[in-house]
Amino acid sequence: MTRTIGSARDILGDESVRAFVAAQLSGEDLDGRRICVIVPDATRSCPLPMLMSALHEALHGRAAAVTVLIALGTHAPMTDAQLRDHLGGPYPGFTVRNHEWWEPSALTSIGTIPAARVAELSEGRMAQDVDVVLNRAVVEHDVCLVIGPVFPHEVVGFSGGNKYFVPGVAGPEIIDFSHWLGALITSASIIGTRGITPVRALIDAAAGLIPSRRLALCLVVQSGTGALHAMSFGEPEQAWAACADVSAETHVRYLDAPVHTVISIVPEKYDDMWTGAKGFYKLEPIVADGGRVIVYAPHITTISAMHPEIETIGYHCRDYFLKQWDRFRDQHWGVLAHSTHLRGAGTWDPVGGERPRVTVTLATGIDEHVVRGANLDYLDPASVDLADPAAFVVPNAGEVLFRLR
Incomplete structure (x- = not known):
C-alpha cells in the first residue's frame, strides 16, 4: 500500500516529515534486516540531512546493517567532505559508499531482459538482450530503500523511483542502453511525459529482477529550496507514480x-x-x-x-x-x-x-x-x-x- 502526504500546494514542516518517515518505517518488517539505502548525489535538490537524520532515528539499533549508496549513474564520485555536506551526520552504524560504476568488481549481473521483451518495451526501437548489471550492494542486502526526488526528466519522462536502480546504481552498459533509447525518442518529446514511457518500462523491468525487497520514499521538492511539497512511501512503482502526479503540477x-x-x-x-x-x-x-x-x-x-x-x-x-x-x-x-x-x-x-x-x-x-x-x-x-x-x-x-x- 502506498501512503502519501502533501500536495503541489503544500510545504511540509520538518516535524511532519520526520513523523511520516518514522510511521512508515515502523510499519515495515525491517528488524534484523540488512538495508541498502539509495540516495541521489548533489545534482538533485533534496533535504537529505534532515531525511537521513529521520532515517537514522528509525533504523539505528533495529537494522542489522545499513549501507547508504550514492546513486551516481556515471557522474563523478563525491569526496568525503562533499558527502558530509550532502548527507549531514555522522550516522553511527551507517556505512556510506559511492556507486563505483567504473569498477567491475563492484558490479554484478542479476539477469537478462531478452531481445523480444526489449523490442516490446521499447515499442520496436531496439531489440537486443540487455544484461542487467547493478551494484553488488543491491543484492547483498535484504531490503533496498530508495530515497529521492521526482522531477521532469529528459530520458525517462519523470525521474525517481526505480530510476535510482537504473541508471542510478547500474553498470555503464545498461546505463548507455537506457539513455540511447531515450535519445531515439528525443529529449523534447519525452521530457515531462507522464505514465510509463518506453524507458520507464525498461527500467521497471530491470528493477523487477532484483531479488531483494524494494521500497521507496519518493519526494516532490520545491526546486532551489529543498523544502518538500509531498512524499510518498511504498513499492517504487506506486510511490513514484504518486509523486510524478504532484511533480507535473509543481515543476512544469x-x-x-x-x-x-x-x-x-x-x-x-x-x-x-x-x-x-x-x-x-x-x-x-x-x-x-x-x-x-x-x-x-x-x-x-x-x-x-x-x-x-x-x-x-x-x-x-x-x-x-x-x-x-x-x-x-x-x-x-x-x-x-x-x-x-x-x-x-x-x-x-x-x-x-x-x-x-x-x-x-x-x-x-x-x-x-x-x-x-x-x-x-x-x-x-x-x-x-x-x-x-x-x-x-x-x-x-x-x-x-x-x-x-
Whole structure:
C-alpha cells in the first residue's frame, strides 16, 4: 500500500516529515534486516540531512546493517567532505559508499531482459538482450530503500523511483542502453511525459529482477529550496507514480507563445556541462525555430571529466548519428545520447549537412576552442546581460520544465 502526504500546494514542516518517515518505517518488517539505502548525489535538490537524520532515528539499533549508496549513474564520485555536506551526520552504524560504476568488481549481473521483451518495451526501437548489471550492494542486502526526488526528466519522462536502480546504481552498459533509447525518442518529446514511457518500462523491468525487497520514499521538492511539497512511501512503482502526479503540477511552467532567446542561469550544484546541460533540456520546448539558448554558467570549466570523449564527438542532433550509424555504433551510447540531448532537435543529410532547430551557446568557463570544437557556440560570460529585456531569463535552471500550452 502506498501512503502519501502533501500536495503541489503544500510545504511540509520538518516535524511532519520526520513523523511520516518514522510511521512508515515502523510499519515495515525491517528488524534484523540488512538495508541498502539509495540516495541521489548533489545534482538533485533534496533535504537529505534532515531525511537521513529521520532515517537514522528509525533504523539505528533495529537494522542489522545499513549501507547508504550514492546513486551516481556515471557522474563523478563525491569526496568525503562533499558527502558530509550532502548527507549531514555522522550516522553511527551507517556505512556510506559511492556507486563505483567504473569498477567491475563492484558490479554484478542479476539477469537478462531478452531481445523480444526489449523490442516490446521499447515499442520496436531496439531489440537486443540487455544484461542487467547493478551494484553488488543491491543484492547483498535484504531490503533496498530508495530515497529521492521526482522531477521532469529528459530520458525517462519523470525521474525517481526505480530510476535510482537504473541508471542510478547500474553498470555503464545498461546505463548507455537506457539513455540511447531515450535519445531515439528525443529529449523534447519525452521530457515531462507522464505514465510509463518506453524507458520507464525498461527500467521497471530491470528493477523487477532484483531479488531483494524494494521500497521507496519518493519526494516532490520545491526546486532551489529543498523544502518538500509531498512524499510518498511504498513499492517504487506506486510511490513514484504518486509523486510524478504532484511533480507535473509543481515543476512544469507553461508559456502561451515561444520565445526567441533564453538565458538559462545554471546553479553551481552542476559542476560540469554533462550535468549542467539540464539547463538546456528544460527550456528547449519553449524556444522558437531559429531561436537561441544561452547556457550561462561561469563556474563550469569542463564539459565532462568522466566522459572526455564528448569533446571529440561533439554535440549533434539525433539524425546525425542515426544516418551515420556505422561511424558511431561503437561509441558509448550514453555519450551519444548526451550529445543529442544538449544539441536538441534537428536534421542531417549527407548533402545539406546538419540543420539544428535552435542555437546552443555556452557562456561558461570552458575555453572557447573547446566549446567551438564540440560544435556549440561560444559567448564570454562577462558579456551576458542577465537583465536583457529581450531575453527570457531563467534563474536556477535545470529542474523546472518550461513548455508551450
